[in-house]
Amino acid sequence: NMIDRDRDRLTLEFDLFPSERFDLALSMYTTDDEYDESILGLTESEESSINLNFNFVVNELTNIYAYVSSNDIEAKMSGAASAGGIPWNAVTEDEILTWGIGIAGQFKEKFSYGVDYVSSDSDGRVHTDTGAGEAPFPVMTTSLQNLRAYLKYQINDNWGLALDAYNENYDSSDWHVDNLGPLDINGILSMGELSPDYDVNVVRLMATLTF
DSSP states (O other): OOOOOEEEEEEEEEEEEEETTEEEEEEEEEEEEEOTTOSSEEEEEEEEEEEEEEEEEEETTEEEEEEEEEEEEEEEEEEESSTTSOEEEEEEEEEEEEEEEEEEEEETTTEEEEEEEEEEEEEEEEEEESSSOOOOOOOEEEEEEEEEEEEEEEOSSSEEEEEEEEEEEEEEEOTTTTTOOTTSHHHHHTTTOOOOEEEEEEEEEEEEEOO
């Protein structure tokens, strides 16, 4: 069952068109959640977000766009190991920053292309207080970069070809699973799991059929 929640939310949105070829969109929101009837689990949560989108039409066949988004989330919770156990309180803070830029266009009537770059980084902090003066847990982080380029050729009204290539790099650190020994209890319970870390390149040649 879910406990009762009281939420206050404020949203602001602006759409600007300085010229026929340029537009800008800005949106912001904040939420404040209260769980006044809960003494265990989540008791309070706050979230804020700012998003900015930019679009510029170079000409009839070419378009440039970009965006940036920032999210901050803070939550408070309480708990106890047992009915008579020592109570604890915890605060979590998550910060996420994402941005991207790209260009899309068309040439020679049947050809279209695009290039996109996306970057996203996050930090997660957890501080638990049992009254013993514990230090915060290590910061959990993620970092993602994705670069994609594509070229499409429309053969006729039904058939098309596409060449798609991208690179994605992802790195993360999570104290839940990192630096654990394979034979300790945490390593056994996590089945030797490690924080994801990869760098991958993909090239695809596709045929599309539209009915």
